[in-house]
Every structure is written in structure tokens, then in C-alpha cells.
Amino acid sequence: MPSSAKKDPEEHLTLIRLFLDRSQEYVEKTALVTRGADGRLEEICWAEWARRVRLAALGLYAAGVRKGDRVAIFAPNSPEWAVADFGILSLGAVGVPVYPGSSVEDVRNILEDSQAGVVFVSTWAQAAGLRAHGFHDVRKIIYFGSEDAGADPAVATSLDELLEAGRLEDLNGTDLYEGFVSGVSAEDPASIIYTSGTTGLAKGVVLTHRNLVSNYCFLKDKIPVNDRDVVVSILPLSHVFERLAGYYYIVFNGGSIAYAKDVKNIASDLLIYRPTIVCGVPRFYEKMYEKIMKVVNESAGLRRAALRWALSIGGESVAYRAADRAMPLGLRLRYGLADKLVLRRLREGMGGRIRFFISGGAPLSREVIEFFYAAGLLILEGYGLTETSPVISTNAPHDFRFGTVGKPCRHVEVKIAGDGEIMTRSACVMKGYYGQEQATRSAVRDGWFYTGDIGCLDADGYLTITDRKKDLIITAGGKNISPQRLETLMMTDPLFRQVVILGDKRPFLVALLAIDRERTLSFGSGAGMAKLEWKELCRHPSTYAWVRSRLTERLRERPGYEQIKAFAILENELTSDAGELTPTLKVKRRVMSERYGELIEKLYRDAKPVSQGAESDGAPAGSAGPGSL
Numbered sequence: 001m002p003s004s005a006k007k008d009p010e011e012h013l014t015l016i017r018l019f020l021d022r023s024q025e026y027v028e029k030t031a032l033v034t035r036g037a038d039g040r041l042e043e044i045c046w047a048e049w050a051r052r053v054r055l056a057a058l059g060l061y062a063a064g065v066r067k068g069d070r071v072a073i074f075a076p077n078s079p080e081w082a083v084a085d086f087g088i089l090s091l092g093a094v095g096v097p098v099y100p101g102s103s104v105e106d107v108r109n110i111l112e113d114s115q116a117g118v119v120f121v122s123t124w125a126q127a128a129g130l131r132a133h134g135f136h137d138v139r140k141i142i143y144f145g146s147e148d149a150g151a152d153p154a155v156a157t158s159l160d161e162l163l164e165a166g167r168l169e170d171l172n173g174t175d176l177y178e179g180f181v182s183g184v185s186a187e188d189p190a191s192i193i194y195t196s197g198t199t200g201l202a203k204g205v206v207l208t209h210r211n212l213v214s215n216y217c218f219l220k221d222k223i224p225v226n227d228r229d230v231v232v233s234i235l236p237l238s239h240v241f242e243r244l245a246g247y248y249y250i251v252f253n254g255g256s257i258a259y260a261k262d263v264k265n266i267a268s269d270l271l272i273y274r275p276t277i278v279c280g281v282p283r284f285y286e287k288m289y290e291k292i293m294k295v296v297n298e299s300a301g302l303r304r305a306a307l308r309w310a311l312s313i314g315g316e317s318v319a320y321r322a323a324d325r326a327m328p329l330g331l332r333l334r335y336g337l338a339d340k341l342v343l344r345r346l347r348e349g350m351g352g353r354i355r356f357f358i359s360g361g362a363p364l365s366r367e368v369i370e371f372f373y374a375a376g377l378l379i380l381e382g383y384g385l386t387e388t389s390p391v392i393s394t395n396a397p398h399d400f401r402f403g404t405v406g407k408p409c410r411h412v413e414v415k416i417a418g419d420g421e422i423m424t425r426s427a428c429v430m431k432g433y434y435g436q437e438q439a440t441r442s443a444v445r446d447g448w449f450y451t452g453d454i455g456c457l458d459a460d461g462y463l464t465i466t467d468r469k470k471d472l473i474i475t476a477g478g479k480n481i482s483p484q485r486l487e488t489l490m491m492t493d494p495l496f497r498q499v500v501i502l503g504d505k506r507p508f509l510v511a512l513l514a515i516d517r518e519r520t521l522s523f524g525s526g527a528g529m530a531k532l533e534w535k536e537l538c539r540h541p542s543t544y545a546w547v548r549s550r551l552t553e554r555l556r557e558r559p560g561y562e563q564i565k566a567f568a569i570l571e572n573e574l575t576s577d578a579g580e581l582t583p584t585l586k587v588k589r590r591v592m593s594e595r596y597g598e599l600i601e602k603l604y605r606d607a608k609p610v611s612q613g614a615e616s617d618g619a620p621a622g623s624a625g626p627g628s629l
Helices: 015-026 046-062 079-090 104-114 124-132 159-170 176-182 209-219 240-252 267-273 282-298 301-322 329-348 366-374 437-443 483-490 517-526 534-539 541-554 589-595 597-606
Strands: 030-035 041-045 070-074 094-097 118-121 140-143 189-194 204-208 230-233 256-259 277-280 356-359 379-384 391-394 413-416 421-425 448-457 463-468 496-502 509-515 564-570
Touching (some): 015 046, 015 176, 015 209, 015 240, 030 079, 030 267, 046 079, 046 176, 070 079, 070 104, 079 094, 079 159, 079 176, 104 189, 104 204, 124 140, 140 159, 159 176, 189 209, 189 240, 209 240, 209 391, 230 267, 230 277, 240 256, 240 379, 282 301, 282 356, 282 366, 301 329, 301 366, 413 448, 463 483, 483 541, 496 589, 509 597, 517 534, 517 541, 534 541, 534 564, 541 564, 589 597
Parallel strands (some): 030 256, 070 094, 118 140, 230 256, 277 356
Antiparallel strands (some): 030 041, 189 204, 379 391, 421 448, 448 463, 496 509
């Protein structure tokens, strides 16, 4: 940050000091909300949260945790997660979040690399699993659950027992906790967050208190959040996007956090909690879009016509409303009627109070963004990385441009390198990669972090991301192609659940496709293939031709060298559990290239030979028969 820049008075504070300041300000106001096993809402006020944090810190101290020690949290989002996190921060220890769905090998890599000696887990059974897999270097495991019956204290202790140990420790010295908090500096590491690792083993990103507090301060002018706001916690807190946008940012602005009971069926949580803000990755919004369109298409007669009419009118209004221009009188009257009869009910189905959505982690198609805006729901798309704490730029409620990730935040510098790579410099840039000095020097040069993303700034300062530098495809014909842009375009067709485009150093592009099972079964039934098993249906020539027609329609305006010449239909969707996706659902292209190498080679071998000159003719290779796996 330039030395002459006016600083926010809170920028010098630590995460724990900000938390304690808010807890003293709001006291009895609800801070955290969850649903119990019986479905009843359980609310925790600020004062009670702060009390538990204090005891958790003292309990950890009694267990031997000291400033600078690494403590992992391997559990789903919950109030207990928040208690453990600020308890760790109170001591000046370093939190190491672990994605709840991580494989045993990934957990082992993170715990060994970070040298975390203490781990919080969700249940005693999970603690027993860690011990069973040989995690003997972890000296203490603390579980959040309450299943005391049969729990072996030699394996793990409960959070309640930790809090009780903290209470006893508190009796020994009333100033002990305050001394811990006062000893934490803004320059101290707050967390080591392991990157998604799309191209190899994850690296531990060391973020200081100043990094994360600065990101919060730099966002305050762009994203208005207040103590009346409620956010539903959906994304895992192991991901820096949720950690900042859906957690710290809400907490430090005095808002409340409600924890989703079932992230796979979020609709009920939206109706119960009635949030004002929701943070999600693109797939979250795409699934909502698909469900809404399914309701529209399956409605009968007049209702379907009314829904389509209202959405059409909403679509016509987008250009005027997004540009803050007055609509023509006729459109304004039609939009008012459409909103009253249909669009308002759609918003009420999401709780009726959403002020805006926030999207991050990957590109979101403009079609989906404009669809929601047509219904009166604004999605703010932003951009950032773990290494930048994370937000670099974002659209704002009163300053947005669809198709971009907004303007850089206050005090965040952005420039574009000669090869198109985005570079950034600010107080938010990480301290470095844990234990990897060479990797740190390679990523941060002269204070500038090299993001690895390709993009551009327009004349008005809005940033657009086009691709990952390492993901760019350069065909044998010398064409530079952005696979992410084509994948996002294809997935605006709800048939395509997942798309992986390949073709680096090859004469043409091929794709691996995971398609929607319900839509495909419906097609098969209508085409006289109702008795076929799913595997046979995926391999049938008629299915292949149908998928080809949908693919061609989506890419019809793209140049010939961006056409998909051959593709394979995957029988199952890609998953993070199988190691094919990161926790935020980004495709691990290296893994895909290795795992499906034989199938990819078959696509190229069986497709009609394409000469370098034919690369731009746009015609798909017709002899590339149906492929599936």
C-alpha cells in the first residue's frame, strides 16, 4: 500500500481483537444460528460466543498449545468451528483448515507439512479414524460431537471437556487470556490455507492477521454489510473465499451467520433462515438456475406461459436496470406486473430478503447472472486467490458490469503483464508459502504477486478474467484457446453437467462430458431406448448424435479452431472425492489427462484426420464415433 494512502483505523488490529471488539459492542445480539437434530433453531449470542472462545483458548493452553503452534480444524462448518478458530487465534497460534471431504492422503500431507500437533474434528468416530490411519504425530484430537458413550479419552477429548479445562485454567489467573490476546501482532501468521492444487500437491499459503484484516477493510467501501444482515454458511471454511466473505467479513460488520444443515438441499435453509446475503461458487447458482427452469418447463398450460412471459419481461428489463436507465413506459408497466405476479414469488422461495448473492472461485456464465438479475436477484461476481486473502476485485451493488469481476478494491493495485498475466500488489498479499522459499520468490517479485491468471482491464477499470495461464491451450496449428471460456459457454446448456476440454499441442479440441442423467433418460425414453441401462444409453449412437447437436448449438458462433471435433460421454460425474475436482469444484486437468489418457488417445485416433489447414473450417470430425467411460 502506498505510504501516503489514508489507512482505515482498524487495519492495525488483529482478527481476534476485532472479534472481541464486536462481541463487546453487540453482547446479547444473535451471532450464530444453527438447526439442531430436531430441526429447532439454536442461537448463540455474541457474549456467549466470546465466552466459549475464551475457554477454548485457555483449554488449548492447558493442552500445551503456544503462540506460533499449528492447530488444524478438520470439520464441516458449525458454531463449534467458529469457537475453535477464534480460540486458536486468541493464543497467537496458527489455524490450519482442512476440507471436510479430503482423502486420508490429503489430510496426511497437510498435517505433516504444517506440523499440526492438535486437530479439531467433527465427531469421536472421525477422531478414531485418524488414529486408525496412523496419525500418531497428532498429540491431541478434540471432537465437536457429544457422543460420550463409548468414547475413549485416550483417543480424543470433546470440545466440552476442552472448555471445562479452560474454565479451570481461568481460575488460576484472570489476566491470562488478556495477556495472550495482547501478545498477538498484526504481522503474526493467522492461518495456513492449503491451495486447491489443480496442478499438483497443495502448497500452504501463510496469511497474517494484517493480510486478512486489510482485505476486510479494503472491501468495506464496496460491499455494504451491516448488523442486520444474515448470511447462510454454505461453502467450506477451509476455502479462503468463505473464510473471508462468508465469515470474517460478516462477523466484523456485526452480521449473523446461519449454518446450512444440508448443502445439497439448501432450499429449506433459505426459507428458514431468510438470509440477506449468500456466498456460493458458480455451480451453486447453476444448479438453482436448472431447478427453476425445470419447474418452468414442466409446468402445465397457462402457468408455464405465465412463467415464461414473466422471465421474458424480466430479461428485457436487464439492460435498463443494470445501466440505471429509465425503462420505456410500456416495459415498466409490464415489468411491474410480471414482478408482482411471478418474480416476487421466485424471490420469496429463497427467503424473500436476499439483497445480493456473491460468486467466486471460478467463472460464472453471463447467462446465469442475467437470468437471476431478470428475477430481481443480483449476483456480484468477484475475483481473488488464496494468496491474496483473497479478494482482488469485485462488482458492487451500485457499481457492477456483467461479464467482468468488477474493479480492484481500494488500495489493491492491479496491472497486466506483457503476456496477459494479472499481477497484484497490496497489504493482502500472503507472507509466503509455508516452508517453500523458492516457490514464494517465484510467485512474489518486487512486491507483485503473479496470479497465473490471464485477463484484461477495460477503459473504465473493470477486470475480466479469460483463463488460467497454465490452462491455456495452444493447438498444433498455433491457435491460443481458453478452455474455461468454452466450458462455461457449453454449461449454459443444462444437459452438460461438467465439461473438460483438452487439446494442447494437438491438431484439434476434444472434450470429456458428464451429462444430466434425468434429461438423458427422458431423451432415451422418447427415442425408444427406455429399456437400456445407463451405460448402454451413454454409448448409443443416437445419444451421441443428440449430444453432438446440443454441443454444436452452443458453439455455433465460435470460430472453427474452437469447435469440439470429438468427445466422450462419461458415465459418472467428476467428484472431489475421486481426486478429479478441487474442493471448490475446479477441474484438476493434470489428473484428468492422466486418468483418462487412454480414452483421450482413442478420441484422437478414431477421429477423422484434421490437417492444420482444416483446423479452422468448423466442421466436427464426423467419423469420431461415440465414446464413453
